[in-house]
Amino acid sequence: MALDDILRQNAEITDLLHILVELHGRALQDQGPSDRLEGIRRDILICFNDLCTLNDMLTSCDGEIRDEIQVLQKAKDKFTRLNRKRQLLLKERDKWTEETPVSVKDQSEQNVVxxxxxxxxxxxxxxxxxxxxxxxxxxxxxxxxxxxxxxxxxxxxxxxxxxxxxxxxxxxxxxxxxxxxxxxxxxxxxxxxxxxxxxxxxxxxxxxxxxxxxxxxxxxxxxxxxxxxxxxxxxxxxxxxxxxxxxxxxxxxxxxxxxxEFLDMKIASLQDQLTHRKDDSYQLIHVRDSWSDCVDSVKNLEDRLRSALTGDLTELPTDRVGSWIKENIEELSSIISSTNNRILITLVSHEREVIENAYDEISQSSKPIEPSSPIRNKHSSPPFLVANKSPPKIGLSDKTAQSLSNNNGASGSNSLTMLKDKSQKKD
Structure with a gap:
């Protein structure tokens, strides 16, 4: 792939990534199907991975930037040879067109008798x-x-x-x-x-x-x-x-x-770009892996909550859910503190904000358990690039979060049992 094509594709993916960041924030606030959110998460991961791949194509030993530098250097050498030949041709042409003085050996008259x-x-x-x-x-x-x-x-x-x-x-x-x-x-x-x-x-x-x-x-x-x-x-x-x-x-x-001079400037610019791209390689990989860790952490929390809602609620202490959520918040906070990438910080902050709201509800509420909102049905046509199915955004609704914060053992046990029965019926 040519250098210009890679740079253009890199810019297009970056633009798409900014759009996905906005869609991600909206999807976390919407009450729509959860597979839409999961599709956006996967699209974001694909974009991060594509940026890493394109950067590798640019900076590798046989990458496009190095190839372009070699092309420019060869062009400069060839242009220098052409200029040298041109100067020789011009000098040769001048020799054929210049007025050369001629001296005749003997111009004396020759008499004919x-x-x-x-x-x-x-x-x-x-x-x-x-x-x-x-x-x-x-x-x-x-x-x-x-x-x-x-x-x-x-x-x-x-x-x-x-x-x-x-x-x-x-x-x-x-x-x-x-x-x-x-x-x-x-x-x-x-x-x-x-x-x-x-x-x-x-x-x-x-x-x-x-x-x-x-x-x-x-x-x-x-x-x-x-x-x-x-x-x-x-x-x-x-x-x-x-x-x-x-x-x-x-x-x-x-x-x-x-x-x-123009070629020297282009070569210097590409060498500068190569240096910066090399420096960006680690950051791009770190951003991609950090987003993958964020998604895995959120999915693990969702899996725990789903398992808790479908299991024996009488054996589940109500404070355990809060500890799970708090642990997840700490993991997301650690990811945020490990990077200065604004896109990653925004994405992880969106995820953490939703989970923090759920944690606040659990920590502050003392109301009895009420039936949970049903787990959202999976959407039949996955969005964007990847077709996949996903669990809900978070494994408990606001009402469930409120009910799980009840420290009364009997009341909490009855509420969890009721949540389990309703979840099984919904399933």
Whole structure:
């Protein structure tokens, strides 16, 4: 049985016990069936016994309080481990997201040599024909250029063209290499960024799992963290606000930061409760046994009185009944003086008060014996928890108590005989 269930049941039994105390006092004053009173007495004893049993369940070596302390201690240790792991994850995440300065070993320019000899050949051509005789001028004319010069210029242009083609080829190859380098760089950038994203995403997943475990763990020990607003609720209320989420996270972390203090307080409280429960164990057993002794003492008196009323009354001295009652009163007084439990004192005092009233009647009355009130019939449906039959509250009525106090031998003998005859007829 869980600790909360035991404590709740303990409170319910205690409340029932207070109700039974009131019913017990009323039943002693009522003239109803005696088995109702006996049922209440037995119910009270059952309550006392149940309180002892529940207290044993709480304080035993494998009791619920010790179990709960162990559960809380394990929860504290687990929460500490989760916090430690969370801190490591946060540090690892920061390493993946922080701006790390990069130092390049060598940033000096690297010159690429491209063969451009065609420029010298081109200059030679211009010197040969003249700039005005080229296509650079819109209305150019051949002028006085000789045939030999024209033939030479063609050869020079062929050589220049070959050199230009060679330079273009070199530049295209260089551009192609640079383009390949560009594609490689972009591909590597995507790959490394994706890796960073995977690493941070994996850490975020671990952090979410860690937070979920912490939240569930704290909820089990009675410290609930505020819930996050779901995405659907955010959209419905148009509350897509990062600031609010950050505020909620801060609140959760603030509560979680005091979780160990909360667990320490609960453990200390349970240890305190365990100590007090252990101290209460003896008292609960003493109260239960004392109430059992009280009931047994009253029943013994009832049995004596019943036996006296059904036996030979001529052989029963009238002062003997008074001594029996006085002895019972002393036993009940001894029980009261042996305890400081208010419930037990009230119950035993109720029983003693009724018997004291009977004793006072016997001690003070000198009237002749009159017929006793009939012994109450047993009730067919016993009350509360236990079905049982019981003798009357006390073995003599007020009138009988008065008659038994008569010190006149003959009169007392006649009265006892009359009481016996009437009791036998009633039976």
């Amino acid at each position: 491209v063969d451009t000899r065609y420029r010298r050949v081109l200059d030679q051509y211009l010197d040969l024909v003249g700039a005005n005789n080229t296509t650079l001028v819109e209305d150019h004319s051949q002028g006085d250029v000789s045939r030999e010069t024209v033939l030479q210029s063609v050869k020079v242009l062929h050589s220049c063209h070959d050199n230009v083609l060679q330079s273009v080829k070199q530049l295209k190859e260089l551009l192609n290499d640079i383009t390949k380098d560009q594609a490689f760089i972009e591909k590597e950038m995507k790959a490394q960024v994706a890796r960073i994203r995977r690493e941070t995403s994996a850490i975020d997943d671990e952090l979410r799992k860690n937070s979920s475990k912490r939240k569930n763990l704290l909820a089990k020990v009675g410290l609930a963290l505020p819930d996050e607003t779901s995405t659907a609720q955010k959209l419905f209320h148009l509350k897509l606000n990062d600031q609010r989420d950050k505020q909620l996270e801060l609140e959760q972390e603030d509560i979680a930061s005091h979780a160990n």
